Every structure is written in C-alpha cells, then in structure tokens.
Amino acid sequence: MHAWPASEVPALPGQGRDLRIHDTATGGLVSLDPGPVARIYVCGITPYDATHIGHAATYNAFDLVQRVWLDTKRQVHYVQNVTDVDDPLLERAQRDGLDWAALAEQETALFREDMTALRMLPPRQYIGAVEAIPGIVPLVERLRDMGAAYELEGDVYFSVESDPHFGKVSGLDAAAMRLLSAERGGDPDRPGKKNPLDPMLWMAAREGEPSWDGGSLGRGRPGWHIECVAIALDHLGMGFDIQGGGSDLAFPHHEMGASHAQALTGEFPMAKAYVHAGMVALDGEKMSKSKGNLVFVSKLRRDGVDPAAIRLALLAHHYRADWEWTDQVLQDAVARLARWRAAVSRPDGPSAEALVEQIRESLANDLDAPAALTAVDRWAALQEQNGGTDEGAPGVVSRAVDALLGVAL
Structure with a gap:
C-alpha cells in the first residue's frame, strides 16, 4: 500500500530542540533523545468513512512530532497502518450494499487526499492489515506455542496474564478495563x-x-491489536520512540499491543513513550463515526475552505486537550491565516530570529502549538503596526511556519 506525496520541509538556520512530551504510561513529561533515526508508529484509520476533524487533529499532532525531530537534523522513520479489514468496515459495507474491499480502497484514497491537502508528512511505510497477514500468522502461532495464547471454539485469544507488565500503558484497574473493553471492540462476557x-x-x-x-490456525482473519504489533516489530523493532494515536486507543489497543509485543520478545517496553491526542467534539459530544456527528475534511475542502486554515484551527488547541469544533473556531483560523499572509507579503519586517526560537521552544515543550501560534501573532502584529527593516524577516517567518507548523503562507 502506498502513502501520499511529501511536501517539502524548508531547512531553517540554527538547531532544533529535543522533544519533551507527555507519556501516558508514566503520566508525565519525558525527554526523548532518539538516535540519528527517530522511530514512531501511529495507528491509522479503519477506512469505512471519510477523514473527520478528530482524525485530522490526531495526525496533526504526530506530524508536529516529525517536524520537531526533522528540525534537530534527525531522520524520521514513521510507520502507519490501515485497518482495512475489521468488523466496522464489514458492517458498513453490508449496510450500504458495497464490496468491503472496494469501500476500504475508496476511503483510503480519500484519506490520502486529505492528508496531502493538510500537508501531513507521509509515513515511510503505510501498511494495510490485509497485506500484513503473512507476518501476523507466525506471531500468533508463536504466542500459542509458548503458552501465551489459547484456542476457544476455533478462535485464538491472547492471555493478558502472560505479560507481567500488562496494565502499565493505561494505568487502569480491572473494572475500568472491563467496561472499556466492552465499549471498544472486546468481548469480556464471552464464556x-x-x-x-x-x-x-x-x-x-x-x-x-x-x-x-492462517496455517496451523486455520482460515480466518487477525484481531485488531496484533495487526499493529506485527507491522511495528517488522519495521521498527522493540523500544521505538513513540507509539501514537487518539486517547481512546490507550486502552485497549495500545495496552494490548504492548503486551503482545512484550510477551513475544521478552523485552520491555515496546515504546519509550505512549502519546495520545485528545478528542474533538461537535454539539457537545465526542466526534465519532458511530454517532455520525462528524465534520469531514473533504467536505470543508469542497466548500472552499483553505486547508491551511483547517490546519490552523487544529493547531489552536493543545494536542492533548479535548475540545469542540465550532464555526467560530474555523472563522478564527481563517482570519489568522489572512493576517499572517498579509504580514509575510511585505518586503521587510521585524527581526524573525527570536520568533523562530520561540516556535522551536514551544513545540519542544510537549507540542505547545497554541503558544507557537501566539508568538507568530505577536510578530504579525508588530509587522502591521510598525513594520521593520529586516529584508529577510518575512521569508524566514514563512519558512519557519511551513517547516515547524506545516502551514504554507
């Protein structure tokens, strides 16, 4: 499966900052100092509907991670999956009288278009669950053969008690886990x-x-969590830098995936940091496909909204915060984009060196994009009020906003 084309990331003078980011597993900030190649795995979509703002907010967060690392002159090895076979996809295809594979292909193509428009940097590997099956089957067989999995009426289950570190990603107790398991695709009541x-x-x-x-497993299809484990271990190995996704993935998806990998390898942890983006609401409820309260990126684009404004609307909220999409949020972003573009269109302006460092420091501090936007706002206000004499400043600001925030002015 192929990803989407990469937009060019301008090189900036000076050196970027190492990233400090919130780790769900420890409940606090951790300082990440990857080697020459930073490794990140972000869980992708289940393609039974178009990209909504909640998706975009999540992928925007991890796009910022990549940009911070690139600014430190590191390479980034980014891997993302597509869950192109799963119950929700099959249910939607049946409901609408569609071929499930064609539906998955159609929605994945639209996702690529949205990511390209929003200038999200693509993964190095973009892997579908279906194409990963040849690598998944041996892992399930190994878990079964080592006593970490068992069969039940032909299905194969992972035994969470086989991993002594189970529970350390989410930090939840058994009662909370059981409730969330029932809500998020598990079957805790199965006899x-x-x-x-x-x-x-x-x-x-x-x-x-x-x-x-499935070889000795018989015919079937993979569970949700082992899919990401197989892809991550194949391309990144254990102990990669960040496992990312929305906050609703901390349990069960990331918890279970970590335990699968740790049981398979005997190593801990699967990832150095588990990073989760907040949820986006609409009309007071979390935006979700099951509820149908969605704002689609593709619909906004068709309505003529500049993708740069959509991105600024996302950046105006801290990635870990839960927030609500409103017409005002978008209007504020459109106005901000206009101010910034007017500011960099002048032939000179106030010095931009301090601004670049402010953006860098803000993003290195747990991806504080709102603080970075405020810094650019201050520079644009100075430009509007007094101007400046630095002929290179508007160009520096434009390149910095593009490189670090992904917004083309």
Missing part, C-alpha cells in the same frame, strides 16, 4: 475465556465474511 480482558488474536472464518489462510 470460556481465561480472563474477561483477553483479546482475540485470530478470528476463525465466519460464514459470509472474508478470511485468509
């Missing part, structure tokens, strides 16, 4: 499981549903 929290690794073939050769 015969060793532990209600045990997640499925391999689902035996069901009539009328797609299935693949």
